[in-house]
Amino acid sequence: MVQSDAQGTSWALVSDLLARYGIAYAWDANGRRVLIGALDVAPTYRDDSVQASLGWPLFTMTLQTGSAPVVLTGILRPSDAGDRAWCRVVEFAEEFGISVQFDPLSLGERRGG
Structure with a gap:
């Protein structure tokens, strides 16, 4: 499930995105982080990473390596099943080398009138 915020940013559950692409992960509740087992990810520095000013508790997604x-960075939102980790969809795609395409609705020619 993808949700958009007031600024038009798309957010999705991290577990859904990781499962969709078959990326192994584990939740570290004590460190509020998702540990991922992908070996082909080269993290980039993002000066626009999610900030605590959003008003939600934050979590980080790190590689399962010594330097981690x-x-x-994403947000934790409460649910009936407990806190759920959400991240920005485009940022997730960029970090994991997933192509992104946005094709908004557009109206074409009117037929037969």
Whole structure:
């Protein structure tokens, strides 16, 4: 499930995105982080990463390596099943080398009138 915020940014559950692409992960509740097992990810520095000013608790997604570099930062939102980790969809795609295409609705020619 993808949701858009007031600024038009798309957010999705991290577990859904990771499952869709078959990326192994584990939740570290004590460190509020998602540990991922992908070996082909080279994290980039993002000066526009998610900030605490959004008003939600933050989590980080890190590689399961000794240095555990941060791949991205997201938010924790409460649900009936407990806190759920959400991240920006485009940022996730960029970090994991997933192509992105946005094709908004457009009206074409009117037929037969």
